[in-house]
Amino acid sequence: MTDMPFDDLSIVLDDDPKALDKPGEECGVVAVHVPHPVDVAALVHLGLFALQHRGQESCGICVAGGDEIRIEKDMGLVTEVFTEERLDKLRFALARTGIGHTRYSTTGSSLRFNAQPLTVRSNKGLLALAHNGNFTNARRMRDEMLGEGAVFQTTNDSEVMINLVARYAHLSLEDATARVMGELEGGFAVVVMDKRRILGLRDGNGVRPLVIGAFDDGGYVFASEPGALHVMGARFIRDVRPGELVVADDQGLHSRQVLPSTPTPCAFEWIYFARGDGVLDGAQVHGARLRMGEVLADEAPADADMVIGVPESGLAAALGYARRSGIPYDIGLYKSPYAGRSFIAPSPHLRDQKVRLKLAPTEAVVGKRIVLVDDSIVRGTTSGRIVQLLREAGASEVHFRVSSPPIRFPCYYGIDTAARQELAAAAMGVEAIRERIGADSLSFISEAGLSRAIGLAKTCLACFNGKYPAGMPDGDSEKESLDELAAR
Numbered sequence: 349m350t351d352m353p354f355d356d357l358s359i360v361l362d363d364d365p366k367a368l369d370k371p372g373e374e375c376g377v378v379a380v381h382v383p384h385p386v387d388v389a390a391l392v393h394l395g396l397f398a399l400q401h402r403g404q405e406s407c408g409i410c411v412a413g414g415d416e417i418r419i420e421k422d423m424g425l426v427t428e429v430f431t432e433e434r435l436d437k438l439r440f441a442l443a444r445t446g447i448g449h450t451r452y453s454t455t456g457s458s459l460r461f462n463a464q465p466l467t468v469r470s471n472k473g474l475l476a477l478a479h480n481g482n483f484t485n486a487r488r489m490r491d492e493m494l495g496e497g498a499v500f501q502t503t504n505d506s507e508v509m510i511n512l513v514a515r516y517a518h519l520s521l522e523d524a525t526a527r528v529m530g531e532l533e534g535g536f537a538v539v540v541m542d543k544r545r546i547l548g549l550r551d552g553n554g555v556r557p558l559v560i561g562a563f564d565d566g567g568y569v570f571a572s573e574p575g576a577l578h579v580m581g582a583r584f585i586r587d588v589r590p591g592e593l594v595v596a597d598d599q600g601l602h603s604r605q606v607l608p609s610t611p612t613p614c615a616f617e618w619i620y621f622a623r624g625d626g627v628l629d630g631a632q633v634h635g636a637r638l639r640m641g642e643v644l645a646d647e648a649p650a651d652a653d654m655v656i657g658v659p660e661s662g663l664a665a666a667l668g669y670a671r672r673s674g675i676p677y678d679i680g681l682y683k684s685p686y687a688g689r690s691f692i693a694p695s696p697h698l699r700d701q702k703v704r705l706k707l708a709p710t711e712a713v714v715g716k717r718i719v720l721v722d723d724s725i726v727r728g729t730t731s732g733r734i735v736q737l738l739r740e741a742g743a744s745e746v747h748f749r750v751s752s753p754p755i756r757f758p759c760y761y762g763i764d765t766a767a768r769q770e771l772a773a774a775a776m777g778v779e780a781i782r783e784r785i786g787a788d789s790l791s792f793i794s795e796a797g798l799s800r801a802i803g804l805a806k807t808c809l810a811c812f813n814g815k816y817p818a819g820m821p822d823g824d825s826e827k828e829s830l831d832e833l834a835a836r
């Protein structure tokens with residue numbers, strides 16, 4: 349879509365409406381405002397490229413300025429969707445603001461019409477929004493709005509937010525967004541834009557990350573991770589605080605603390621999701637991964653000849669384990685740079701195929717007793733296949749160490765940790781999982797050890813312990829989760 353007029357409250361989103369998808373997506377967002385002419389589309393494109401690991405199924409960019417607003421989005425990787433020709437469509441002299449989004453979704457919602465940014469026309473002009481996380485009360489709010497005659501044209505919960513913002517016609521964009529922040533529940537980081545400004549916000553628990561950067565010659569960036577700022581040539585200023593709404597426009601940065609701040613950021617950002625070069629909420633990602641390995645070495649020592657990690661996010665923890673234990677570190681698995689991350693392959697069949705496409709054992713493992721460090725065990729199929737690969741290659745023993753605690757509960761805040769019945773640790777104890785994956789021994793880091801390694805006062809650990817700091821979707825209850833845990 350390009351050059352959309354903006355005059356009323358009608359919605360100008362994409363294709364056919366469908367039922368709400370199962371919640372569960374991990375996304376990357378970026379927003380740029382500059383006070384003078386630069387290639388905004390190219391900047392957002394660079395930022396998205398740096399956030400590609402946060403979502404590989406669809407992506408989009410919306411750019412605005414003067415009287416124009418243009419959007420391009422589609423299924424595929426940033427490099428596939430944004431050809432030079434497509435980027436050219438987003439380039440115009442008066443462009444001052446832009447937002448971008450990379451999306452991962454569950455299979456059912458992996459459809460073009462759910463790609464973001466989303467746009468809506470309102471009396472505030474044409475607004476665009478990109479969202480990382482999940483609104484746990486979106487279904488109820490959507491039903492209420494449908495009852496009042498609202499029309500939805502995507503199946504993702506982000507559309508509830510942008511429509512709510514648009515419906516508060518008597519409020520400014522900033523005031524309407526602040527009001528909507530108080531109405532939505534769950535874990536989310538969102539960027540919103542019109543032709544003159546960008547807004548960045550996080551839920552009161554700060555479950556999903558969002559950072560602020562500045563360009564030396566003027567202008568600001570919001571992005572899911574600091575790595576995007578670096579690539580765009582912006583300098584890191586600070587994190588958006590939990591519950592904070594930050595606006596960047598020609599006058600600079602304006603902040604308001606909309607919701608009480610009770611920080612419990614997602615522990616999985618440090619375990620697996622975030623790029624290793626980042627610092628989120630003051631805690632280094634790489635340093636935390638190294639410490640997770642050190643903690644594992646203390647909590648679960650092994651009599652072995654070599655420590656190896658599963659590339660990429662298991663490598664830092666493996667190095668930490670090796671340093672702490674004194675067991676030599678080596679590269680035991682070669683990772684093809686052209687295969688995607690197996691964790692987010694959309695079907696079990698593809699996931700199995702991808703393990704062999706992605707990983708191959710090196711000769712270093714032949715005849716060795718191996719400590720194998722990985723960041724997580726979700727279903728156990730990938731882990732079992734890796735153990736099998738190492739044995740086939742000649743490893744004499746494989747001692748599996750995991751830098752996250754057992755995942756027993758679903759995530760309601762935007763991470764697809766698989767359906768509950770598919771989670772290996774939801775149904776099995778550690779010994780049964782060890783048997784399933786064929787390892788000689790298996791140990792997970794403890795919750796306390798993980799928290800120590802990350803180094804923040806509190807993080808969300810709900811997928812490990814069932815205690816949801818930002819609430820659960822309507823109809824579910826934390827008590828049920830804990831009762832289930834106690835029953836096992």
Ligand code: SF4
Pocket residue numbers: 535555613614615616617758759760761762763765808809810811812
């Ligand atoms: S439930 Fe797990 S994956 Fe979801 S936000 Fe909490 S720690 Fe992160």
